[in-house]
Amino acid sequence: MRGSSLLVQVASLARRSTLRTLRQPAVVVSAILFPMMFFAINAYGLDAATSIPGFPADSYLDFAFAFPLVQAALFGAITAGADLARDIESGFFDRLSLTPMRPSALLLGMLAGVVALGLIQGVIFLAVGVLFGVDVKSGFPGMVVLVLLTVLVALGFGGIGAMLALRTGSVEAVESAFPLFFVSIFMSSVNLPRDLIEQNWFRYIATANPISYLVEGLRSLVITGWDAQALLLGFGCAFAIIALSVAGASALLRTRVAR
Amino acid sequence: MGGGGFFSVAFAVAGRQVYKYFANPAFLAPALFPLFFFVAFAGGLTGVGDVPGFDYEPGYVAFQYVWALLQAVAMGGAFTGFSIAGDFENGFARRLLLAASNRQGIILGYTIASLVRGALTGILVTVLALLTGMPMSGGVDLFGLIGLAVLVNVAATLFGAGVAMLLRTQQAGPVIRTPIFLVLFLAPVFVPLNLLSGWLETIARLNPFTTILDAARGFLAGTPTSVVLPAYAIGVALVAIFALWAVYALRRAEKAGA
Numbered sequence: 001m002r003g004s005s006l007l008v009q010v011a012s013l014a015r016r017s018t019l020r021t022l023r024q025p026a027v028v029v030s031a032i033l034f035p036m037m038f039f040a041i042n043a044y045g046l047d048a049a050t051s052i053p054g055f056p057a058d059s060y061l062d063f064a065f066a067f068p069l070v071q072a073a074l075f076g077a078i079t080a081g082a083d084l085a086r087d088i089e090s091g092f093f094d095r096l097s098l099t100p101m102r103p104s105a106l107l108l109g110m111l112a113g114v115v116a117l118g119l120i121q122g123v124i125f126l127a128v129g130v131l132f133g134v135d136v137k138s139g140f141p142g143m144v145v146l147v148l149l150t151v152l153v154a155l156g157f158g159g160i161g162a163m164l165a166l167r168t169g170s171v172e173a174v175e176s177a178f179p180l181f182f183v184s185i186f187m188s189s190v191n192l193p194r195d196l197i198e199q200n201w202f203r204y205i206a207t208a209n210p211i212s213y214l215v216e217g218l219r220s221l222v223i224t225g226w227d228a229q230a231l232l233l234g235f236g237c238a239f240a241i242i243a244l245s246v247a248g249a250s251a252l253l254r255t256r257v258a259r
Numbered sequence: 260m261g262g263g264g265f266f267s268v269a270f271a272v273a274g275r276q277v278y279k280y281f282a283n284p285a286f287l288a289p290a291l292f293p294l295f296f297f298v299a300f301a302g303g304l305t306g307v308g309d310v311p312g313f314d315y316e317p318g319y320v321a322f323q324y325v326w327a328l329l330q331a332v333a334m335g336g337a338f339t340g341f342s343i344a345g346d347f348e349n350g351f352a353r354r355l356l357l358a359a360s361n362r363q364g365i366i367l368g369y370t371i372a373s374l375v376r377g378a379l380t381g382i383l384v385t386v387l388a389l390l391t392g393m394p395m396s397g398g399v400d401l402f403g404l405i406g407l408a409v410l411v412n413v414a415a416t417l418f419g420a421g422v423a424m425l426l427r428t429q430q431a432g433p434v435i436r437t438p439i440f441l442v443l444f445l446a447p448v449f450v451p452l453n454l455l456s457g458w459l460e461t462i463a464r465l466n467p468f469t470t471i472l473d474a475a476r477g478f479l480a481g482t483p484t485s486v487v488l489p490a491y492a493i494g495v496a497l498v499a500i501f502a503l504w505a506v507y508a509l510r511r512a513e514k515a516g517a
Contacts, residue, residue: 038444044459045449048310179291186299192306202302 006108009101013109018116021079031075031117032124035068039129042067042191049192056193057223065134066218067190069146070211072121073154074181080114081161081174088169093256103257107166107249111158118154122147137225145231146221152238153214157181159245166252188212213237264360265367272355272368276342277375292334293384297327301391304449312454317394317480324388325404325476329468330443331384332412335377339369340419340435347427347512356513366505370416377412396481403487404478407471410494415439417501424508427515442468467493 022028043061050060057063087093087106096106126136126143136142160181164174188211189197197203206212217234220227301323308319315322346352359365389395419435426434445462446469447455455463463469474490477483 041444041448041459044457045447045455046304046307047456048312048450048454049304049307051310052306179295183295183299186295186303191299191303196306197303198305199302206303 006102006105009105010108010112013105014112014116017080017083017110017113020083021113021117031072031079031121035071035075035121036125036128038071039064039068046191052192052196054193054196059133059135061132062134062223063219064191065129065222066215067185068125068129069122069150069218070153070185070190070215071182072125073118073150073157074178074185076114076117076121076154077157077161078175078178078181079161080110080117080158081165081177082171083113084110084162084165085169085171085174088165088256089171097257103253104250107162107253110162111155111246114154114158114161115151118151118158119147121154122150125150134222136222138221142221142226146218149214149218149221149234149238152235152242153218156238156241156245159242159249162249163245163252166249166256169256184209185211188215190215210237210241265364268359268361268364269367269371272365273371273375276339276369276372279342280372280376280379293327293331293380294387296330297323297384297387298391300449301327301388307449310450310454313450315451315476315480316482317396320388320391320393321479322476324384324393325479326443326446326448326472327384327388328381328404328408329411329472329475331380332377332408333415333439333443335380336373336412336415336417337419337435337439339373339376339416340423341429341432343369343420343423344427344429344431344435347423348429352424352427352512353516362509362513363506366417366420366502366509369420370413373416374409374412377408381408396479398481400478400481400483403483404475407475407478407490407494410491410498411471414494414497414501417498417505421501421504421508424505424512427512442466446472467497 043064046064047060049055050058050063055063084106087096093103093106097103126147130136136146138145161174164177168174187202187205188209189206190211194203194206194212197206213230213233214237216230217237220230220234224230301320304323305319307313308315308322313319343352346355355365356362395401418439422431422435425431445459445466447463452460452463452469452473470486470493471490473484474487477487
């Protein structure tokens with residue numbers, strides 16, 4: 001790797017990160033199967049909600065389609081964060097520090113792996129969703145934007161996973177953050193539109209929760225078509241989470257390298 | 260090897276497990292997911308209670324509470340399975356099998372400890388539900404609800420114990436957790452059975468947990484439904500089947516010299 005550019009270093013670590021994930025069938029199956037299972041249960045379990053006056057979709061299947069995309073991004077982030085923490089625990093990170101390879105390549109490689117996994121998940125979910133009758137109102141261009149936003153959400157969550165890994169250096173600590181992430185998805189407008197949430201305290205939390213805007217951006221492409229406001233808020237939140245989490249992870253990386 | 264040995268082993272194992280719970284606040288972990296789900300569903304989905312055909316008198320919070328309570332006690336049973344798997348992995352179970360005068364008492368001991376854990380996590384969910392304004396209209400019928408919760412806890416514990424003693428590794432976790440999770444979710448979680456649609460309605464009708472959930476919701480409403488007897492029969496049958504399963508797994512562990 002001596003003399004190789006940062007791009008080459010990142011590419012080889014991204015390849016390692018992606019292959020490591022794909023070589024763990026349990027992780028891949030969890031990342032694909034669980035979001036789809038929850039989606040299927042929600043879609044049919046809450047179909048009656050479409051008869052609430054003012055509900056914005058005729059089918060709960062369409063309404064709920066954003067849920068597996070966000071949940072899959074979360075699974076990917078936890079997996080990638082745990083892998084990075086495992087590299088720290090196993091001493092790989094320390095050995096890497098002794099080579100000419102830049103430590104930032106490890107972070108960027110891991111994030112590139114998250115992007116690759118997010119892309120695979122987004123395409124698979126879209127294919128399965130359409131097969132089961134999800135009607136994407138924004139058409140094929142909307143599907144492309146849907147996958148793009150999913151990848152950005154995965155990248156943002158991946159940055160948070162990296163922060164946790166670099167801060168704690170513990171696989172267990174990263175994985176124990178899973179319930180917190182999971183709950184933050186449910187404490188958003190993922191199950192009902194915010195204006196139909198009756199409990200004020202829940203509506204306030206959902207309004208303050210950035211995941212609501214990611215969900216609403218993704219959902220708008222499916223149930224509305226092209227909603228500029230929802231998309232601006234969705235992409236805006238995704239970029240803000242990416243900027244903050246990657247900056248935080250970079251700062252933590254510098255601290256860890258200096259130790 | 261008489262009954263004295265059976266119960267003395269059971270109480271010794273139960274005492275150790277309960278001590279372990281109180282020495283480590285993580286024993287409340289099984290309550291976390293039911294609490295999260297309860298807050299998310301009861302808080303975010305109350306509008307679903309206005310859907311035509313939703314006729315559960317005590318309201319949507321109470322509707323979700325019953326599911327959260329049964330989930331809490333079932334997960335309490337699953338987590339006891341994780342503890343047993345941990346005991347096999349760290350060598351404690353091997354010493355326990357060598358020392359116990361009646362090994363079947365070990366299963367009863369873990370089950371008693373799981374009941375203590377289930378009771379505490381159930382109380383936690385109940386307190387949260389009452390704080391969020393859930394009405395308690397069941398009166399004496401609430402004992403019927405508690406009885407069903409006990410059966411669910413014991414059945415889940417025996418299932419988890421069987422898997423843990425068969426696999427004897429902490430990697431048994433997903434094998435214990437996933438079926439319990441599926442049984443809990445493939446039921447009328449968000450709306451009553453008559454409002455479910457598609458494949459979920461078909462599976463929910465076949466899922467024995469649906470009958471238990473329906474009866475438990477009836478008890479909370481103070482209007483026990485016609486499925487009370489079938490619900491108890493299913494609960495007792497599950498306990499009996501999983502007791503045999505746990506004893507079989509114990510024999511396998513003995514043969515393996517665990």
